[in-house]
Amino acid sequence: MSEKEFWDIIAPLNPSILGFAFRLLNDQEKAKDIHQDTLEKLWKRRRKLKKEGNIKSLAMTITKNKCIDLIRLEGRYIDRSINELELHTKQDFESKDLIHQIKVRMKQLPTKQQMIIELKDFQGFSNSEIGAIMDMTVNNVRVNLSRARKFLTEQLRHEWQ
Amino acid sequence: MSGNRLDILEERFEEGTLNEKETQELKGLLKENPSHPLGAYFLWVDRTKNDTDIKVSRQEVLQGLKTRQRHSSWRYAAILLVIVSAGYLLIPKLNTEKMELLSNKELDKTYAESLKTLSAFSTMLNEGINDIYSGADFSTPFKDFKQLNETTKQILDDENDDK
Numbered sequence: 198m199s200e201k202e203f204w205d206i207i208a209p210l211n212p213s214i215l216g217f218a219f220r221l222l223n224d225q226e227k228a229k230d231i232h233q234d235t236l237e238k239l240w241k242r243r244r245k246l247k248k249e250g251n252i253k254s255l256a257m258t259i260t261k262n263k264c265i266d267l268i269r270l271e272g273r274y275i276d277r278s279i280n281e282l283e284l285h286t287k288q289d290f291e292s293k294d295l296i297h298q299i300k301v302r303m304k305q306l307p308t309k310q311q312m313i314i315e316l317k318d319f320q321g322f323s324n325s326e327i328g329a330i331m332d333m334t335v336n337n338v339r340v341n342l343s344r345a346r347k348f349l350t351e352q353l354r355h356e357w358q
Numbered sequence: 359m360s361g362n363r364l365d366i367l368e369e370r371f372e373e374g375t376l377n378e379k380e381t382q383e384l385k386g387l388l389k390e391n392p393s394h395p396l397g398a399y400f401l402w403v404d405r406t407k408n409d410t411d412i413k414v415s416r417q418e419v420l421q422g423l424k425t426r427q428r429h430s431s432w433r434y435a436a437i438l439l440v441i442v443s444a445g446y447l448l449i450p451k452l453n454t455e456k457m458e459l460l461s462n463k464e465l466d467k468t469y470a471e472s473l474k475t476l477s478a479f480s481t482m483l484n485e486g487i488n489d490i491y492s493g494a495d496f497s498t499p500f501k502d503f504k505q506l507n508e509t510t511k512q513i514l515d516d517e518n519d520d521k
Contacts, residue, residue, distance in 0.1 A: 342374030
Protein backbone atom coordinates (compact mmCIF):
# COMPACT_ATOMS: atom_id res chain seq x y z
CA MET A 198 0.00 0.00 0.00
CA SER A 199 1.39 3.40 -0.99
CA GLU A 200 1.52 6.42 1.33
CA LYS A 201 -1.27 8.05 -0.67
CA GLU A 202 -3.57 5.04 -0.34
CA PHE A 203 -2.85 4.86 3.39
CA TRP A 204 -3.53 8.57 3.78
CA ASP A 205 -6.85 8.28 1.90
CA ILE A 206 -7.96 5.65 4.41
CA ILE A 207 -6.81 7.34 7.60
CA ALA A 208 -7.44 11.02 6.77
CA PRO A 209 -11.15 10.89 7.75
CA LEU A 210 -10.21 9.19 11.03
CA ASN A 211 -7.71 11.83 12.22
CA PRO A 212 -10.23 14.20 13.88
CA SER A 213 -11.89 11.28 15.70
CA ILE A 214 -8.62 9.80 17.00
CA LEU A 215 -7.21 13.19 18.02
CA GLY A 216 -10.48 14.36 19.60
CA PHE A 217 -10.93 11.13 21.54
CA ALA A 218 -7.39 11.26 22.94
CA PHE A 219 -7.44 15.02 23.63
CA ARG A 220 -10.74 14.93 25.54
CA LEU A 221 -9.65 11.98 27.65
CA LEU A 222 -6.10 13.08 28.35
CA ASN A 223 -6.67 16.89 28.46
CA ASP A 224 -3.29 17.36 26.80
CA GLN A 225 -2.84 18.25 23.14
CA GLU A 226 0.76 16.98 22.87
CA LYS A 227 -0.06 13.66 24.49
CA ALA A 228 -3.09 13.36 22.20
CA LYS A 229 -0.82 13.89 19.18
CA ASP A 230 1.55 11.19 20.49
CA ILE A 231 -1.33 8.75 20.90
CA HIS A 232 -2.50 9.68 17.38
CA GLN A 233 0.96 8.87 15.96
CA ASP A 234 1.12 5.62 17.96
CA THR A 235 -2.24 4.60 16.52
CA LEU A 236 -1.25 5.46 12.96
CA GLU A 237 2.06 3.59 13.36
CA LYS A 238 0.14 0.49 14.40
CA LEU A 239 -2.29 0.92 11.49
CA TRP A 240 0.63 1.40 9.08
CA LYS A 241 2.14 -1.91 10.24
CA ARG A 242 -1.18 -3.57 9.45
CA ARG A 243 -1.63 -1.71 6.16
CA ARG A 244 -1.74 -4.88 4.03
CA LYS A 245 -4.76 -6.13 5.95
CA LEU A 246 -6.46 -2.73 6.33
CA LYS A 247 -8.63 -2.97 3.21
CA LYS A 248 -10.00 -6.28 4.43
CA GLU A 249 -10.97 -4.82 7.85
CA GLY A 250 -14.73 -4.38 8.08
CA ASN A 251 -14.73 -1.22 10.16
CA ILE A 252 -11.44 0.66 10.11
CA LYS A 253 -12.79 3.43 12.31
CA SER A 254 -13.69 0.89 15.03
CA LEU A 255 -10.23 -0.65 14.74
CA ALA A 256 -8.58 2.78 15.01
CA MET A 257 -10.70 3.70 18.03
CA THR A 258 -9.91 0.36 19.72
CA ILE A 259 -6.18 1.01 19.33
CA THR A 260 -6.58 4.61 20.52
CA LYS A 261 -8.68 3.53 23.50
CA ASN A 262 -6.06 0.95 24.57
CA LYS A 263 -3.22 3.46 24.25
CA CYS A 264 -5.17 6.05 26.27
CA ILE A 265 -5.95 3.53 29.02
CA ASP A 266 -2.26 2.56 29.21
CA LEU A 267 -1.22 6.20 29.58
CA ILE A 268 -3.98 7.07 32.07
CA ARG A 269 -3.01 4.05 34.19
CA LEU A 270 0.66 5.03 33.98
CA GLU A 271 -0.20 8.51 35.24
CA GLY A 272 -2.31 7.02 38.04
CA ARG A 273 -5.46 8.77 36.84
CA TYR A 274 -7.51 5.67 36.05
CA ILE A 275 -10.89 5.81 37.81
CA ASP A 276 -12.42 2.42 38.53
CA ARG A 277 -15.53 3.40 40.45
CA SER A 278 -17.94 6.26 40.33
CA ILE A 279 -17.93 8.85 43.08
CA ASN A 280 -20.60 7.90 45.61
CA GLU A 281 -23.88 9.74 46.10
CA LEU A 282 -22.70 11.84 49.03
CA GLU A 283 -19.76 13.20 47.10
CA LEU A 284 -21.97 13.99 44.12
CA HIS A 285 -23.70 16.82 45.90
CA THR A 286 -20.55 18.73 46.59
CA LYS A 287 -20.58 22.45 47.12
CA GLN A 288 -19.05 23.07 43.71
CA ASP A 289 -22.01 21.39 41.97
CA PHE A 290 -24.59 23.67 43.48
CA GLU A 291 -22.51 26.82 43.55
CA SER A 292 -22.10 26.95 39.82
CA LYS A 293 -25.09 28.10 37.85
CA ASP A 294 -23.42 27.22 34.57
CA LEU A 295 -24.98 23.89 33.58
CA ILE A 296 -22.38 23.19 30.92
CA HIS A 297 -19.58 23.76 33.41
CA GLN A 298 -21.27 21.35 35.82
CA ILE A 299 -21.47 18.62 33.17
CA LYS A 300 -17.80 19.20 32.34
CA VAL A 301 -16.79 18.84 36.01
CA ARG A 302 -18.93 15.72 36.43
CA MET A 303 -17.50 14.13 33.28
CA LYS A 304 -14.06 14.12 34.96
CA GLN A 305 -15.52 12.36 37.99
CA LEU A 306 -16.90 9.46 35.96
CA PRO A 307 -15.10 6.09 35.86
CA THR A 308 -12.67 6.07 32.93
CA LYS A 309 -14.62 3.39 31.04
CA GLN A 310 -17.85 5.40 31.32
CA GLN A 311 -16.06 8.53 30.10
CA MET A 312 -14.96 6.51 27.07
CA ILE A 313 -18.46 5.19 26.44
CA ILE A 314 -19.92 8.74 26.55
CA GLU A 315 -17.14 9.83 24.20
CA LEU A 316 -17.81 7.02 21.72
CA LYS A 317 -21.58 7.42 21.86
CA ASP A 318 -22.19 11.17 22.02
CA PHE A 319 -19.03 12.54 20.43
CA GLN A 320 -18.19 9.85 17.87
CA GLY A 321 -21.69 8.55 17.09
CA PHE A 322 -20.99 4.81 17.45
CA SER A 323 -23.85 2.38 18.06
CA ASN A 324 -24.02 0.37 21.29
CA SER A 325 -22.87 -2.81 19.51
CA GLU A 326 -19.88 -1.00 17.95
CA ILE A 327 -18.98 0.42 21.37
CA GLY A 328 -19.22 -3.11 22.77
CA ALA A 329 -16.69 -4.32 20.21
CA ILE A 330 -14.33 -1.41 20.89
CA MET A 331 -14.61 -1.60 24.69
CA ASP A 332 -14.70 -5.41 24.79
CA MET A 333 -18.05 -5.39 26.59
CA THR A 334 -21.47 -6.92 25.98
CA VAL A 335 -24.11 -4.64 24.44
CA ASN A 336 -26.12 -4.81 27.65
CA ASN A 337 -23.08 -3.80 29.68
CA VAL A 338 -22.56 -0.84 27.36
CA ARG A 339 -26.20 0.21 27.78
CA VAL A 340 -26.02 -0.05 31.59
CA ASN A 341 -22.81 1.98 31.76
CA LEU A 342 -24.12 4.56 29.29
CA SER A 343 -27.30 4.93 31.32
CA ARG A 344 -25.41 5.37 34.61
CA ALA A 345 -23.05 7.89 33.07
CA ARG A 346 -25.81 9.97 31.48
CA LYS A 347 -27.86 9.95 34.67
CA PHE A 348 -24.79 11.07 36.59
CA LEU A 349 -24.04 13.85 34.10
CA THR A 350 -27.61 15.14 33.85
CA GLU A 351 -28.56 14.81 37.51
CA GLN A 352 -28.13 18.49 38.19
CA LEU A 353 -30.05 19.31 35.00
CA ARG A 354 -33.04 17.28 36.19
CA HIS A 355 -32.82 19.04 39.55
CA GLU A 356 -33.09 22.41 37.78
CA TRP A 357 -35.98 21.21 35.65
CA GLN A 358 -38.16 20.02 38.56
CA MET B 359 -48.15 15.57 22.01
CA SER B 360 -44.56 16.75 21.53
CA GLY B 361 -44.25 17.05 25.32
CA ASN B 362 -45.09 13.37 25.73
CA ARG B 363 -42.74 12.41 22.94
CA LEU B 364 -39.98 14.55 24.50
CA ASP B 365 -40.49 12.80 27.86
CA ILE B 366 -40.33 9.38 26.20
CA LEU B 367 -37.17 10.23 24.27
CA GLU B 368 -35.58 11.82 27.34
CA GLU B 369 -36.28 8.68 29.35
CA ARG B 370 -34.86 6.44 26.64
CA PHE B 371 -31.87 8.76 26.29
CA GLU B 372 -31.08 8.23 29.97
CA GLU B 373 -31.57 4.49 29.59
CA GLY B 374 -29.06 4.48 26.74
CA THR B 375 -31.46 2.89 24.26
CA LEU B 376 -31.90 5.72 21.73
CA ASN B 377 -30.74 4.98 18.19
CA GLU B 378 -29.16 7.61 15.93
CA LYS B 379 -32.48 8.59 14.30
CA GLU B 380 -34.21 9.03 17.65
CA THR B 381 -31.26 11.03 18.97
CA GLN B 382 -31.67 13.45 16.05
CA GLU B 383 -35.40 13.62 16.80
CA LEU B 384 -34.65 14.43 20.46
CA LYS B 385 -32.24 17.19 19.41
CA GLY B 386 -34.93 18.63 17.12
CA LEU B 387 -37.51 18.63 19.92
CA LEU B 388 -35.04 20.28 22.30
CA LYS B 389 -34.53 23.10 19.78
CA GLU B 390 -38.28 23.66 19.87
CA ASN B 391 -38.07 23.73 23.69
CA PRO B 392 -34.95 25.83 24.35
CA SER B 393 -35.67 26.11 28.07
CA HIS B 394 -35.44 22.33 28.53
CA PRO B 395 -32.30 21.61 30.61
CA LEU B 396 -31.34 18.54 28.56
CA GLY B 397 -30.47 21.01 25.79
CA ALA B 398 -27.44 21.94 27.94
CA TYR B 399 -26.12 18.39 27.53
CA PHE B 400 -26.06 18.54 23.74
CA LEU B 401 -24.74 22.09 23.90
CA TRP B 402 -21.89 20.79 26.07
CA VAL B 403 -21.15 18.08 23.48
CA ASP B 404 -21.09 20.59 20.60
CA ARG B 405 -18.95 23.13 22.46
CA THR B 406 -16.49 20.52 23.68
CA LYS B 407 -16.13 19.16 20.14
CA ASN B 408 -15.30 22.65 18.87
CA ASP B 409 -12.87 23.35 21.72
CA THR B 410 -10.97 20.10 21.21
CA ASP B 411 -10.72 20.14 17.44
CA ILE B 412 -7.07 19.54 16.44
CA LYS B 413 -6.05 19.94 12.81
CA VAL B 414 -3.12 17.95 11.40
CA SER B 415 -1.65 18.10 7.90
CA ARG B 416 -0.77 15.11 5.71
CA GLN B 417 2.89 16.14 5.69
CA GLU B 418 3.00 16.42 9.50
CA VAL B 419 1.43 12.98 9.98
CA LEU B 420 3.52 11.09 7.40
CA GLN B 421 6.75 12.81 8.49
CA GLY B 422 6.00 11.81 12.08
CA LEU B 423 5.45 8.21 10.99
CA LYS B 424 8.76 8.10 9.10
CA THR B 425 10.69 9.55 12.05
CA ARG B 426 9.15 6.98 14.37
CA GLN B 427 10.03 4.12 12.04
CA ARG B 428 13.62 5.34 11.82
CA HIS B 429 13.86 5.57 15.62
CA SER B 430 12.33 2.14 15.88
CA SER B 431 14.99 0.64 13.56
CA TRP B 432 17.82 2.23 15.57
CA ARG B 433 16.25 0.94 18.78
CA TYR B 434 16.17 -2.64 17.45
CA ALA B 435 19.77 -2.34 16.21
CA ALA B 436 20.90 -1.08 19.65
CA ILE B 437 19.08 -3.92 21.44
CA LEU B 438 20.69 -6.47 19.10
CA LEU B 439 24.13 -4.98 19.71
CA VAL B 440 23.68 -5.14 23.49
CA ILE B 441 22.57 -8.80 23.31
CA VAL B 442 25.50 -9.84 21.09
CA SER B 443 28.03 -7.94 23.26
CA ALA B 444 26.63 -9.45 26.46
CA GLY B 445 26.78 -12.93 24.92
CA TYR B 446 30.39 -12.49 23.83
CA LEU B 447 31.49 -11.26 27.26
CA LEU B 448 29.55 -13.78 29.30
CA ILE B 449 30.38 -17.02 27.44
CA PRO B 450 33.82 -18.21 28.84
CA LYS B 451 34.53 -20.62 25.98
CA LEU B 452 35.07 -17.67 23.70
CA ASN B 453 38.00 -16.48 25.76
CA THR B 454 40.97 -16.39 23.34
CA GLU B 455 43.70 -16.69 25.98
CA LYS B 456 42.45 -20.06 27.19
CA MET B 457 42.16 -21.31 23.62
CA GLU B 458 45.85 -20.57 22.97
CA LEU B 459 46.98 -22.40 26.13
CA LEU B 460 45.14 -25.49 24.97
CA SER B 461 46.43 -25.47 21.42
CA ASN B 462 50.14 -24.97 22.12
CA LYS B 463 51.10 -26.71 25.35
CA GLU B 464 48.47 -29.41 25.48
CA LEU B 465 48.87 -30.49 21.87
CA ASP B 466 52.70 -30.68 22.06
CA LYS B 467 52.52 -32.78 25.18
CA THR B 468 49.93 -35.14 23.74
CA TYR B 469 51.93 -35.58 20.53
CA ALA B 470 55.18 -36.40 22.41
CA GLU B 471 53.37 -38.90 24.65
CA SER B 472 51.77 -40.60 21.68
CA LEU B 473 55.20 -41.05 20.05
CA LYS B 474 56.65 -42.54 23.25
CA THR B 475 53.72 -44.93 23.49
CA LEU B 476 54.17 -46.01 19.88
CA SER B 477 57.88 -46.53 20.42
CA ALA B 478 57.33 -48.63 23.58
CA PHE B 479 54.65 -50.66 21.85
CA SER B 480 56.82 -51.41 18.82
CA THR B 481 59.75 -52.39 21.07
CA MET B 482 57.55 -54.76 23.01
CA LEU B 483 56.13 -56.20 19.81
CA ASN B 484 59.60 -56.54 18.32
CA GLU B 485 60.86 -58.45 21.32
CA GLY B 486 57.84 -60.76 21.26
CA ILE B 487 58.20 -61.48 17.55
CA ASN B 488 61.91 -62.06 18.06
CA ASP B 489 61.13 -64.72 20.67
CA ILE B 490 58.53 -66.40 18.46
CA TYR B 491 60.64 -66.50 15.32
CA SER B 492 64.01 -67.14 16.93
CA GLY B 493 65.67 -70.00 15.12
CA ALA B 494 63.09 -69.91 12.30
CA ASP B 495 64.16 -69.55 8.73
CA PHE B 496 61.73 -66.84 7.58
CA SER B 497 62.40 -63.48 9.15
CA THR B 498 60.30 -60.95 7.16
CA PRO B 499 57.91 -60.00 10.02
CA PHE B 500 60.86 -59.59 12.33
CA LYS B 501 62.56 -57.26 9.84
CA ASP B 502 59.36 -55.23 9.37
CA PHE B 503 58.78 -54.69 13.06
CA LYS B 504 62.41 -53.93 13.65
CA GLN B 505 62.24 -51.32 10.92
CA LEU B 506 59.05 -49.83 12.47
CA ASN B 507 60.77 -49.57 15.82
CA GLU B 508 63.77 -47.83 14.28
CA THR B 509 61.58 -45.38 12.35
CA THR B 510 59.53 -44.48 15.46
CA LYS B 511 62.68 -43.89 17.47
CA GLN B 512 64.04 -41.69 14.68
CA ILE B 513 60.84 -39.56 14.66
CA LEU B 514 60.99 -39.15 18.44
CA ASP B 515 64.63 -38.10 18.28
CA ASP B 516 63.86 -35.58 15.50
CA GLU B 517 61.03 -34.12 17.59
CA ASN B 518 63.32 -33.75 20.59
CA ASP B 519 65.99 -32.08 18.45
CA ASP B 520 63.40 -29.57 17.15
CA LYS B 521 62.65 -28.48 20.71
